[in-house]
Amino acid sequence: MSLKIAVSKGRVYREFMKLLKTIGYEFNGEKDRKLIKTDTTESIDLIVVKSQDVPLYVENAYADIGIVGKDVIDEFQDVFYELTDLRIGECQLCIAGEADFTLENKKQLTIATKYPKQAQEYLVEKGLEGKVIKLNGSVELGPILGISDCILDIVETGRTLKENNLFVKDEYKAISSRIISNKIFYKTKFNLINEFIEKIEKEIR
């Protein structure tokens, strides 16, 4: 029986691939555009999907486990197990705004974001009244077009912010990629999942 792993496209996929190689898994056609990749021993099937879809694949049992950032995980509640921190895909979830924007003395705030649940939690934690505007991409446009006061988004190198004249105003939380598991498969395929996680943990700890 192979282990089905849904993994986020892009940087997380590349870093996870490196990790898999270090613990002995080999893939042919690693850089091709196939969306399902099987390792040479046929013990792992990688399903490469958009990060926001990883939890859905896991929750709905199309994958046994998933590799996805904490930013995406925290938009869901209690639909999968969050098993371990892989320490890859590290970045920050930040509040950013234009140069003259400040959080000081703010009582009300409008935040544009791909992460509405966490934006709402941010407002509550800071004791602010406010509004959250959900955007599916290009959230940087929020402050530029006056849709919002600021944005809540992940910041890796800061290049996109810089190119759009936006600045980090508050580092809300550190993000890294985690292994999540389908709640039932974690039990019915425990040996398969646990063995894989133990191999990974041995490598990263």
Added chain:
Amino acid sequence: MGVSAYVVFRFFDNKGGLDMNYKEIKAINHIDEEFSSIMKQFGYSKVFPKSIEAVGDFEKFYERSKSKTLKVIGNNSEVNILHDDPTMSLFTSELSIEKVYYITKSFSWDTPDYEALKAGVEYLGQESIYADAEIIFSADQFLKSIGLDNFYIEIGHTHFIEKLLDLKALSKEDRDSLYTLIHSKNVVQISKILDKYNLTTMSKEFIKKLPKLFGDVDEILKYVKQMAQQNEKLQAIYDYLIQLINLLKIYGIKSKNLKIDLSLTNKYSYYDGVIFKTYSNDFGREVIRGGRYTINEQPFDVKGVGFGFDLKNLIGVMNMKKLNLNKNNFTILFNENSVQEMVEISSILREKGYKVNQMQGDLSKDTIDAIDSEYVLKILDDKIKIVDNLKNTVENEFLDQYIKGIKTETIVESIH
């Protein structure tokens, strides 16, 4: 109340119409029949929970109970609430009976059309292990009645972690974090928090072990016994679990179908005591979830035990396992020249207790597939074509012989 639940549901339904196909409707009918039949056998009465009610004093309770709700402003500016858990409205009703069940549509944030079809059972008032065992056994019997026989019943107890984490040394913040991390089975983070404290090695090991403390009943209980010897707060829970498992075995539930998970918490529910769920090996979602609750805060004063399930989720399992989703036993295709024969055959079959669907015309294969009958009969002058969908065979017979045969049941005996 100035707004009806129906209006609210339709407001959100951007597709319009009934979001179910023929097979789903048949399957829902089948589940409804079996569920009602089992629960009536256990002495339960059907009730009809409200899907909308005035917020009033309940607002804070709904927030605390983690029920996902939607507030609706009525015509007279009164605030009403739609909730995703039909049980809630049973708590607000003054029911004079203890044993109730329901099948109802309810509001849901988690479906594309903002509604779900839910069913559940509540045994209200009784605070006894016998009521707990009865509820778990009735869930087992219901699943068997719809043809599911290879499933696990997993049992936990919400007080187990509470007692284990009841350590003065832990800060409230860390205790809350541990509770969440145990719930999500995050062993690494649990260790990091515990490493900050000077707890006994035994306490640390017990807590670290919790996320993986699930599986075989005898094995887990053996370990819990060991834990209870070191931590007397756990003894009562151990005694309860031993007694409950014994009761379930008396009811006839096999050990191999029983599992224990002591990391189950009430973090996202109102359960307070035993908690259980059922699942099967190859379907990655739980089928039934239930447990005991005691809610003793204004305006509620309710205790009970129950379980609930989502009908569409259950149909998913049934489809995957290719279980009978309430097929018509027979569909008879007839034309204007064969009405008399159709009436004669359908009457004989119905008298014998079979379900018979009669349809006019010569239907395409796709339509016949959609009808989803075990047998499709097509009357052709003095002959009858018999499509046996169980064996995937097609036979032709003389009509009079066939009628004679079904009168003595030689033709249809194979389906039961």
